[in-house]
Amino acid sequence: MKTLLHLTVVFLSLSIGHAQTRDTTKANSSTPLNQRNGYETYQSTNQIVGAGPNSMVNTIDTRYEGLKGTPYFLPDWIKGQVEMTTGKNYTNVPLKFNAHKQQLILLRTGAGNDSIIVDANQVKRFTLNSNDGQAYVFERLPMAKTSDQALKDGYFLVLYAGKNALLKRVAKTFKSADYKNPYASDVRYDAYQNAFSYYLLKPDQTLTKVKLSDKSIIDALGDRKDDLKAFVKQENLTFKTDNDAILLIKKYDSL
Structure with a gap:
């Protein structure tokens, strides 16, 4: 009789255990608090680091908006040529110029698209x-x-x-x-x-x-200032673009 009663209790315990589905959204108590990812569901605020009757609950700062701009002169791989100091040339190769670090980067398509920084020297x-x-x-x-x-x-x-x-x-x-x-x-x-x-x-x-101005460039050139000032006035150069500076130096070289 005692044996039958014991088996009945065991059977009921197993039935109840199988009838319950574990809530996987609950925080795993075996996971250290400092390793939780911020998206778990906690059973009480006492599980949150810093939480307590006299403390504030930590929150996730979502104000950061990411990165704008690019360190590269042109953002995409561009086909180009590289002339080395040894006289060797590479043609029609994918290149990027990292303007922030002043580095030329070459994509080696024949080596698993591995990219290398070319030695500037x-x-x-x-x-x-x-x-x-x-x-x-x-x-x-x-x-x-x-x-x-x-x-x-x-x-x-x-x-x-x-x-x-x-x-x-x-x-x-x-x-x-x-x-x-x-x-x-x-x-x-x-x-x-x-x-x-x-x-x-x-x-x-x-x-x-x-500077990108007629005065700065004329002063740097050093002579023929009157001719150059007349040219700037005649051509109505405003130096809002690089091209106006190019025209002025071309004029100087032709005098």
Whole structure:
């Protein structure tokens, strides 16, 4: 009789256990509190880190809006050419220029689409052929006369190359989001922004920084100022675009 009663109790216990379905939305008590992902359902607020009768419940900050901009001069892989200092050339290869880090990146399609950073000391120039037919030529100027080593180590976009050359330093700055402290500017995203600067390269390899204005460029050229001022007035150059600066230096080279 005792045996029968014992079997009955065991049977009822098993039946009840099988009749219940485990709530998988509940927080697993075996998971440490500091490893929970914020999307689990807790059985009580006492399970939440920092929660208690006299404390506030921690919340997830969802204000961050992500990243805007790109560190690259052109965001996509662009077919182009690389001329090495050794004289070897690579043609029709996929390239990217990281303007933020001043790095040329090459995609090796024959090696499982592995990308490599090309050693800048081995690069003389490279060209990016954009989809709209524009060719962007970048050069290194390790022999330029300047005290700024970063300029010798980086790349310049060649806007015009004659007796003198007009160069554009294509760079990118990075600014982090700023919204978490009481004095923040409420910028909720990280951002890459363009940082352009212009340089005049003279025949003697002197590199001079200029502004995109007639006065700055004429002063850097040094002579024939009256002729150049007359040309600016005659052509109604406003220097709102790179092309006006190119026209002015071309004019100087023709005098």
